[in-house]
Amino acid sequence: QSVLTQPPSASGTPGQMVTISCSGSSSNIGDNHVSWYQQLPGTAPRLLIYRNNQRPSGVPDRFSGSKSGTSASLAISGLRSEDETDYYCAVWDDSLSGHVVFGGGTKLTVL
Amino acid sequence: EVQLVQSGAEVKKPGESLKISCRGSGYSFAHFWIGWVRQMPGKGLEWMGIIYPADSDTRYSPSFQGQVTISVDKSVTTAYVQWSSLKASDTAIYYCARGELLDTFDMWGQGTVVTVSS
Numbered sequence: 001q002s003v004l005t006q007p008p009s010a011s012g013t014p015g016q017m018v019t020i021s022c023s024g025s026s027s028n029i030g031d032n033h034v035s036w037y038q039q040l041p042g043t044a045p046r047l048l049i050y051r052n053n054q055r056p057s058g059v060p061d062r063f064s065g066s067k068s069g070t071s072a073s074l075a076i077s078g079l080r081s082e083d084e085t086d087y088y089c090a091v092w093d094d095s096l097s098g099h100v101v102f103g104g105g106t107k108l109t110v111l
Numbered sequence: 112e113v114q115l116v117q118s119g120a121e122v123k124k125p126g127e128s129l130k131i132s133c134r135g136s137g138y139s140f141a142h143f144w145i146g147w148v149r150q151m152p153g154k155g156l157e158w159m160g161i162i163y164p165a166d167s168d169t170r171y172s173p174s175f176q177g178q179v180t181i182s183v184d185k186s187v188t189t190a191y192v193q194w195s196s197l198k199a200s201d202t203a204i205y206y207c208a209r210g211e212l213l214d215t216f217d218m219w220g221q222g223t224v225v226t227v228s229s
Contacts, residue, residue: 002155034216037156044206044219045148045156057218088156092214099172100146100158100214 003028004103005087011109017077020106022089024070028101032092032097034072036065039086041104048087049074084110113137115145115207115220122226123197130193131223133207140188141165144210147181147192150222151203159205161213162190170213197227 005023012018022034029065033087047056049065052072064075076083089103118132133145146161160171164183172183183190190207204221208216 032216037216039156044222045208045216046219047215047217050212050215051219086155090156090158090214096173097170098213099170100161102148102156102158105155 002104003093003101004088004091006089006103006106008104009107011111012076012079013111014081015078016079017075018079018108020074020076020087020089020108022072022074022103024072024091024101026070027095028070028091028093029067029072030070031094034065034067035090036063036072036074037088037090039088043084045088062089079110081110084108113209113218115209115218117205117220117223120226122228124229125197125199125227127227128193128195129197129225130191131205131225132189132191133184133220134187134189134204135209136188138209140199141185145183145190146192146208146216147179148206148209148216149175149203149209153168159192161210164188164190168227188215197225199227199229201225202227 033051037045039045050068053065062078087106093101123180141164147159149157159175160181162169162181207220210216
C-alpha cells in the first residue's frame, strides 16, 4: 500500500476535463514538490508535471497540476483517446532519511 | 541526443547474483542524478534509490536498503544496480531515470526485464 493515495481508476468522455487526485501527508506533499508521470502500455514513464505545476517542453498545456496542503491534482482538459493510460504522482518524503514515494497509479479510461 | 540505454533482459535462478546497467549519453552525465525504479508485473512504480555520479552520493528507499547496491562508473557514463542473491520476487522491469533534482525524473531508460525463476 502506497504512502500516496490515488484513485485506482478515473474516466471521462472525449473533450471533457478529468482530474486525478493524489493524497499524502505533511512529510511528503505537505512539504515538497509533486511530480506526475504518464505511462503508456509497454513503455517507460514520461514526466508530465514537475514542481507541482510546471510542464516540461513538449507536454501539451491540456495537462496541468496543482497542490494544496497535503493533496495534489492532475487535470487533463480536452480529453483524447490517446490519454487513456496510467498516471502516477510522486514526491520526496522527508521520513526515514528521505526518499521518493510514488502513488499507486490511476488508470484513466476515455469512454 | 540525450538518452539512457539499459542493458538487456536477464533470466536468472534464485540465489544468483546480477548487475544491470544504464549508460547515459548526450549530456553532462556527472551532474545529473540517476535513479532506479522497479515495476513488478501488473503493478505500479517503486522508487529504489538514486546516485549522483559526480561524488557517488547515494540514497536508498527504506524498502530497498540492504537489498540492492547502486553504483556508478563516471569513466563510462554508466550507472548500475546489483543484487547478490536474487529472489523470485525480484522479477520485474527495472527502469533507470535521470534527474536534475532528487525528486524528479525527466528522462527514462527503456527498462530492463529481470526474470528470476527456478
